[in-house]
Amino acid sequence: MALHLHQLSVDAHDHAALARWWADVLGWRIGYEDEFECNVVPPEHTEDPVDDTATWLTGRTSLVFAPVPEGKTIKNRLHIDLAPHIDQDRDAEIEALLAKGATRVDVGQTPDVTWTVLADPEGNEFCVLSSRDR
Incomplete structure (x- = not known):
């Protein structure tokens, strides 16, 4: 059995603004x-149907992104990891x-980790990993 990881859902106070922020960040x-x-x-x-499983x-x-009335109060149990390519300037x-x-x-x-922890404008943690080529 193989299922497709179709989407990741994120609760947000202002779902449209946070979605636009992430769209900008990811291109x-x-x-x-x-x-x-x-x-x-x-x-x-695309919205076109996909006819085969492969x-x-x-x-x-x-x-x-879905609207919720409450704000974020604790560390995320699931977060997004972003990674720059080795040709990109990670610090930039x-x-x-x-x-x-x-x-x-x-x-x-700890100070010796190879990732940087950031939070989006609503406080959801995400990481920028070390540069990589795969």
């Missing part, structure tokens, strides 16, 4: 939006995220 786009959700999809995403399973995961990418409204976060990581 993705808004695929669908209403008062109940805002879906962020990769650039190649192709279906190769599709990239999207993000969906982190600075660009900070300029867009991300903040540095201490979740107990």
